[in-house]
Amino acid sequence: MNLSSLAHAAARTSKAATVLLLVFLLPGCRRERADGETLRVGVPSTFSSLDPHEGTTVAVLSQLSNVYEALTTVDADLALRPGLAVSWRAADPVTWLFELRPDVRFHDGRTLTPADVVFTIRRLRDAPSLQGRSHVAAIASVEARGPSTVAVTTRSPYSRLPTVLSQVFIVPEGSTRERL
Numbered sequence: 001m002n003l004s005s006l007a008h009a010a011a012r013t014s015k016a017a018t019v020l021l022l023v024f025l026l027p028g029c030r031r032e033r034a035d036g037e038t039l040r041v042g043v044p045s046t047f048s049s050l051d052p053h054e055g056t057t058v059a060v061l062s063q064l065s066n067v068y069e070a071l072t073t074v075d076a077d078l079a080l081r082p083g084l085a086v087s088w089r090a091a092d093p094v095t096w097l098f099e100l101r102p103d104v105r106f107h108d109g110r111t112l113t114p115a116d117v118v119f120t121i122r123r124l125r126d127a128p129s130l131q132g133r134s135h136v137a138a139i140a141s142v143e144a145r146g147p148s149t150v151a152v153t154t155r156s157p158y159s160r161l162p163t164v165l166s167q168v169f170i171v172p173e174g175s176t177r178e179r180l
Contacts, residue, residue, distance in 0.1 A: 051177045052169035053124050053132035061167060068169030071098050071117065071150075072162050080163055084112060084170055085150075093157040094140075098150045106172050114144030119173040121152070135168050 049055070052068045071085040085098040104112035121142040124133050138161065141153045154161060 053130040072166040094154050096152045100148045114150045115173045117150045120170045
């Protein structure tokens with residue numbers, strides 16, 4: 001079989017796979033109207049809670065990333081990018097400063113503040129039952145510094161902190177499992 005034949009066979013296989021995928025997935029994708037708009041999304045797995053700190057599997061993080069955001073994010077090329085933080089820097093070997101993006105609002109219209117980030121990290125750090133706790137294990141303290149800056153201090157120098165925080169979804173201050 002020559003290269004041209006292989007290319008044509010691959011194209012046919014790819015088209016067939018695409019058609020099969022559409023045949024199985026499209027029936028589950030539809031838009032309904034009731035009192036408002038409803039969006040239904042087919043996902044390959046389930047999760048038991050909308051609390052973004054209860055699960056740490058790739059499936060849970062992937063699904064909940066449609067609802068929540070973290071200070072940083074990792075793109076398709078595995079490069080660290082801004083999320084809720086527009087910038088971050090190491091102030092000293094154990095302290096990181098995160099500058100929050102302005103005009104971010106939660107679903108209820110409240111504006112994101114450093115207090116929300118502080119609350120989220122402390123919630124995770126102090127609740128042994130939350131699986132997401134492992135992401136903040138290196139953090140010794142967290143505090144607001146002004147209207148848009150958060151200082152995160154680690155127990156020892158920890159250069160991976162901005163990357164690890166890409167897996168910590170920020171929730172509004174005062175959130176509970178029932179109010180997320």
